[in-house]
Amino acid sequence: MTLIGLGSDVVEDAVAREKALDAALAELQQWGVDRFSIQGVALRTGLDPDFLHAQWDGEQQLIIDALSSYSQMMITPPDTGSLHGDLTELALALAGYLNEPVGRRIARMLVIDSKSLVVDSDTRIAFYATRREVIEVIFRRAADRGELRDDVKPIVALQLLTSPLHTFALYRDAPVDPAYCRAVADLVTRAIAAG
Structure with a gap:
């Protein structure tokens, strides 16, 4: 598994992705889809926006993944x-x-x-x-x-x-x-x- 650096912290990709999905869900709850942004997710997580852009094709895909992840957990x-x-x-x-x-x-x-x-x-x-x-x-x-x-x-x-x-x-x-x-x-x- 590849490791990424966040300042002095080192986080595995899978952990960082999970953190991003949780933050994306929080962003959606607070701002809805109209004001959702990858920058907002980056601010919540401390992850580099470039990392988020490398993991997801764009905001639409991050929204779908965050919503799917939550609904799969519940249903x-x-x-x-x-x-x-x-x-x-x-x-x-x-x-x-x-x-x-x-x-x-x-x-x-x-x-x-x-x-x-x-x-x-x-x-x-x-x-x-x-x-x-x-x-x-x-x-x-x-x-x-x-x-x-x-x-x-x-x-x-x-x-x-x-x-x-x-x-x-x-x-x-x-x-x-x-x-x-x-x-x-x-x-x-x-x-x-x-x-």
Whole structure:
């Protein structure tokens, strides 16, 4: 592993990258996407801006990586052995994410039309695609078990599950209730299950 120097300190690349991702998330929370900058991340971390530019193609990629890193930490694809169980656990995990101040702020930040040149629809689409690919494994496993109707499109099923939870989080300050998550998962399971 390559070592980089920060003044008199020496930090491994992986540690520096993790530090940068944490700082980028803090920058996003404080300033949103409109005022996000690599310079701000550099100031928070003490890392050289040149190092950050060498690690990420630009602010857009750093934003996507920071958001993805946080959401992957909070939401992993469940594997309960059943479609209903997986959808229920996924809905509960998403609610946990949205009930955290960081998760709710990220959800709101990504739907607000931004005047920023950094975050445009391509950034939002890239972040969503990254998360979608991770979560679609639930539907592949369900199809392999014969639990999924043949005509179900995983992206539509995922939207059926997550849209009500995101809508709740966007328009209310109250926590997303676990009973609500279970009700949504039940409805989606009935809509997409085979037989």
